[in-house]
Amino acid sequence: xxxxxxxxxxxxxxxxxxxxxxxxxxxxxxxxxxxxxxxxxxxxxxxxxxxxxxxxxxxxxxxxxxxxxxxxxxxxxxxxxxxxxxxxxxxxxxxxxxxxxxxxxxxxxxxxxxxxxxxxxxxxxxxxxxxxxxxxxxxxxxxxxxxxxxxxxxxxxxxxxxxxxxxxxxxxxxxxxxxxxxxxxxxxxxxxxxxxxxxxxxxxxxxxxxxxxxxxxxxxxxxxxxxxxxxxxxxxxxxxxxxxxxxxxxxxxxxxxxxxxxxxxxxxxxxxxxxxxxxxxxxxxxxxxxxxxxxxxxxxxxxxxxxxxxxxxxxxxxxxxxxxxxxxxxxxxxxxxx
Amino acid sequence: xxxxxxxxxxxxxxxxxxxxxxxxxxxxxxxxxxxxxxxxxxxxxxxxxxxxxxxxxxxxxxxxxxxxxxxxxxxxxxxxxxxxxxxxxxxxxxxxxxxxxxxxxxxxxxxxxxxxxxxxxxxxxxxxxxxxxxxxxxxxxxxxxxxxxxxxxxxxxxxxxxxxxxxxxxxxxxxxxxxxxxxxxxxxxxxxxxxxxxxxxxxxxxxxxxxxxxxxxxxxxxxxxxxxxxxxxxxxxxxxxxxxxxxxxxxxxxxxxxxxxxxxxxxxxxxxxxxxxxxxxxxxxxxxxxxxxxxxxxxxxxxxxxxx
Numbered sequence: 001x002x003x004x005x006x007x008x009x010x011x012x013x014x015x016x017x018x019x020x021x022x023x024x025x026x027x028x029x030x031x032x033x034x035x036x037x038x039x040x041x042x043x044x045x046x047x048x049x050x051x052x053x054x055x056x057x058x059x060x061x062x063x064x065x066x067x068x069x070x071x072x073x074x075x076x077x078x079x080x081x082x083x084x085x086x087x088x089x090x091x092x093x094x095x096x097x098x099x100x101x102x103x104x105x106x107x108x109x110x111x112x113x114x115x116x117x118x119x120x121x122x123x124x125x126x127x128x129x130x131x132x133x134x135x136x137x138x139x140x141x142x143x144x145x146x147x148x149x150x151x152x153x154x155x156x157x158x159x160x161x162x163x164x165x166x167x168x169x170x171x172x173x174x175x176x177x178x179x180x181x182x183x184x185x186x187x188x189x190x191x192x193x194x195x196x197x198x199x200x201x202x203x204x205x206x207x208x209x210x211x212x213x214x215x216x217x218x219x220x221x222x223x224x225x226x227x228x229x230x231x232x233x234x235x236x237x238x239x240x241x242x243x244x245x246x247x248x249x250x251x252x253x254x255x256x257x258x259x260x261x262x263x264x265x266x267x268x269x270x271x272x273x274x275x276x277x278x279x280x281x282x283x284x285x286x287x288x289x290x291x292x293x294x295x296x297x298x299x300x301x302x303x304x305x306x307x308x309x310x311x312x313x314x315x316x317x318x319x320x321x322x323x324x325x326x327x328x329x330x331x332x333x334x335x336x337x338x
Numbered sequence: 339x340x341x342x343x344x345x346x347x348x349x350x351x352x353x354x355x356x357x358x359x360x361x362x363x364x365x366x367x368x369x370x371x372x373x374x375x376x377x378x379x380x381x382x383x384x385x386x387x388x389x390x391x392x393x394x395x396x397x398x399x400x401x402x403x404x405x406x407x408x409x410x411x412x413x414x415x416x417x418x419x420x421x422x423x424x425x426x427x428x429x430x431x432x433x434x435x436x437x438x439x440x441x442x443x444x445x446x447x448x449x450x451x452x453x454x455x456x457x458x459x460x461x462x463x464x465x466x467x468x469x470x471x472x473x474x475x476x477x478x479x480x481x482x483x484x485x486x487x488x489x490x491x492x493x494x495x496x497x498x499x500x501x502x503x504x505x506x507x508x509x510x511x512x513x514x515x516x517x518x519x520x521x522x523x524x525x526x527x528x529x530x531x532x533x534x535x536x537x538x539x540x541x542x543x544x545x546x547x548x549x550x551x552x553x554x555x556x557x558x559x560x561x562x563x564x565x566x567x568x569x570x571x572x573x574x575x576x577x578x579x580x581x582x583x584x585x586x587x588x589x590x591x592x593x594x595x596x597x598x599x600x601x602x603x604x605x606x607x608x609x610x611x612x613x614x615x616x617x618x619x620x621x622x623x624x625x626x627x628x629x630x631x632x633x634x635x636x637x638x639x640x641x642x643x644x645x646x
Contacts, residue, residue, distance in 0.1 A: 063540075066544045067544070068540055068543050068544050095544070095545065095546035099544070099545070100544050102537045102540070102541060103537070104537055107536055107537040108537040108538050108540075108541050109538055110538040110542075110555075110556050110559075110560070112362070112363060112364075112559040112560055113555075113559075114360055114362075115360075121542065121545060121547070122545045122546075125545055125546055125547050125551075126545075126546065151357045151358050152358055152360075153357060154357055154358060154359055155358060155361075156361065156362050158363070159360060159361065169541075172541070
């Protein structure tokens with residue numbers, strides 16, 4: 001079922017320590033579990049989509065994988081090697097193989113640097129001896145590849161539109177020819193027509209360069225369009241994961257079902273006719289998550305037993321589909337339109 | 339109907355060849371600064387004063403230490419400004435040429451301001467950016483050190499230093515350099531805290547750029563605007579501090595002088611009607627201060643248009 005594991009997360013934990021302002025240095029800080037026991041596999045050349053509402057820990061998960069946020073438990077294995085046990089040299093090489101595309105296209109570019117300098121930065125950092133002419137040539141080639149005119153190489157980020165800025169961000173992520181690209185909500189700041197362009201560009205690049213990709217978004221229709229597999233996150237945990245088509249057409253977890261029913265259908269008749277499940281309330285505080293199943297406070301199927309133990313991942317027999325709910329049942333929903 | 343293919347190709351080639359020059363935030367700021375009349379006026383005055391301090395000595399008839407014995411004792415009566423005897427600005431109470439002394443004093447005063455603010459820019463920026471970027475315990479230790487240094491009454495210490503190690507220009511520079519960077523370090527640290535959470539810094543960390551390079555390449559250029567503004571506005575403050583010390587009689591040593599020392603000497607002679615002895619140094623003092631302040635204000639408006 002699974003190809004060779006390219007990236008494996010085992011029970012990954014990321015905890016932030018929150019100190020109350022003005023507290024004594026020796027009072028223990030409160031723990032915020034941003035990512036709480038996530039296990040995922042990613043095969044080479046595959047695109048894994050991660051969805052979840054704001055504050056569910058998607059971005060923290062991404063930052064843990066690229067290593068800008070320290071993990072507090074669990075393992076990240078990249079091509080079989082544990083990230084925590086890497087030597088500094090290996091770690092540097094790993095940095096080369098994993099790149100990230102950010103949410104806010106303009107904020108991710110240094111306003112004082114030209115586009116050429118921005119795109120070349122990873123190259124210059126990892127291969128400082130590359131001759132200038134070659135750097136420039138590679139930058140120009142890549143700019144063309146992502147749909148930017150190479151003669152704009154000396155322009156500054158504020159002279160570009162949001163979509164163009166995101167293309168610059170993509171070019172910067174690709175210049176080292178990485179193996180894994182993590183996209184942290186790369187299109188949520190763009191308008192819909194530009195979203196489509198950027199997503200199609202990403203898909204094209206993924207296919208041509210054989211990239212593995214982790215694509216984070218809160219918009220299920222976008223994720224479905226680009227991903228091979230999808231993981232649904234809620235309050236730092238994976239609720240359901242599986243093949244993208246199966247998960248979006250036959251979701252088993254009540255949270256996924258609610259998420260899918262909240263995606264509007266661009267046909268008013270169908271949209272009015274279909275049953276709606278609306279999740280009420282807000283995400284509980286990750287400082288003080290509910291016991292047992294974290295979704296139980298907002299779940300329509302919640303029962304007394306949900307408060308007890310943390311639900312196990314149940315594999316649906318014969319399918320690439322796992323769900324963390326003992327009361328899971330398939331529900332035929334109208335298909336998500338991409 | 340279709341466009342000529344060769345024409346299209348040549349057009350494509352032309353657009354390919356011509357690299358478009360980008361408009362950096364700096365060039366934008368330059369345009370905004372040029373539109374601000376008060377700031378440009380200030381800059382013109384400032385350049386004029388700088389030229390005066392640098393080149394004024396070529397036009398002097400007397401050196402700043404030579405005493406015109408003919409005027410001795412009768413300075414108030416015949417020592418006024420005159421072109422004939424070469425004392426364009428008159429003479430001081432000892433009969434020394436005031437023009438030469440104002441040239442020399444302006445130079446010293448501006449140098450104190452510029453050196454002090456250079457120290458502030460270099461030390462303060464690096465110190466503040468380092469503290470802000472690393473955060474945590476390093477930040478705490480570094481900034482508490484600044485707090486402690488700041489709580490020392492600097493004027494008092496400076497006067498003590500001048501008394502103990504003797505009055506000299508070097509001592510003055512050391513003293514002013516020691517305190518001028520403290521405020522700058524605080525400002526820069528605060529600014530760094532906001533910049534380091536921007537995504538482009540995170541992107542650089544993710545790429546694997548070393549912390550020191552991040553500070554120099556990503557953080558410092560983005561806070562340079564604030565630094566430049568603050569440095570320009572710091573110069574008048576330092577000139578005033580130097581003038582105050584000189585006014586107390588502790589600054590530069592005779593026969594060298596500074597604007598503060600000249601004003602102090604001139605204020606004593608006002609009683610005897612020697613108005614020129616205070617008027618000329620005071621004019622240059624005020625003109626310098628105003629010019630720096632206007633330029634600083636103009637730079638602030640030009641460099642962060644959002645914060646007005």
